[in-house]
Amino acid sequence: MLPPSDLPPPSSHDAAPHLFGPGRRVLVGGAGTLGIALLVLALSVLFAASLIGYLIFRSEFTAPITVPLPPGLWLSTLILLVSSGTMHAAWRSVRAGQSRRLRGALQATLLLGTAFLLVQSVNWLVVYGALHHVDQALTAVAPTLSPVGGLRAADAPLVEQRVLLAMFYVFTILHAIHVVGGLIPLAVVNVRAAQGVYSPNYYPGVRYCLIYWHFLDLVWLLIFLVLLATF
Secondary structure (H helix, E strand, O other): OOOHHHOOOOOHHHHOHHHOOOOOOOOOOHHHHHHHHHHHHHHHHHHHHHHHHHHHHHOOOOOOOOOOOOOHHHHHHHHHHHHHHHHHHHHHHHHHOOHHHHHHHHHHHHHHHHHHHHHHHHHHHHHHHHHHHHHHHHHHHOOOEOOOOOEOHHHHHHHHHHHHHHHHHHHHHHHHHHHHHHHHHHHHHHHHHHOOOOEOOEOHHHHHHHHHHHHHHHHHHHHHHHHHHHO
8 A cells, every 4th residue: 555645646636737736744754754755764874884894894904095087077967966956946846836847957957967877987987097097007916926925015005006996886877877876767757747647736746856866966976075085
């Protein structure tokens, strides 16, 4: 059974776009909102634990290591920030009964989320080139093992550079997977908005996407700042 906030309106007339307007009771709360809140909380623990563990591990590096981040990372960050703004605009539009603006803002958010993934794909290719270069350097020094086994201390920075590049993939791909997980319901909400399902007193899907999308934005900003501080 759907939670109360997810139940469809009593009749098709209640969902019709021509009835959009102020003065109607807004359906809030319910099991759906609690569910998305618990999901965000669980994912927050996952990302926080990953970032804290990485920072502790990073603090134990033997020497100051710097690895250039792909310039496209700034562009992907900007795209995600803008998409968070369009998602918020969609929420404001449905509350105001502006069905056309709602559809436009939802479509813009969907396109921007897809663009974010495309730019991230380019960033992954750039980092892969740097990772391949480090792997070649490690292969070249492999014959010069220390008497007790392993690489010499002088070659440790190469290993640590590789660790940094690998962690870049861990954080960005983990976040991208959750972006994909947000685009799927966002696409469904786009379809339902085009069908005129949402009104000022019924917009659970828009609210859920708003919460999740702002969460993705905040998580990405934290990841981005950590990458800037440690690379």
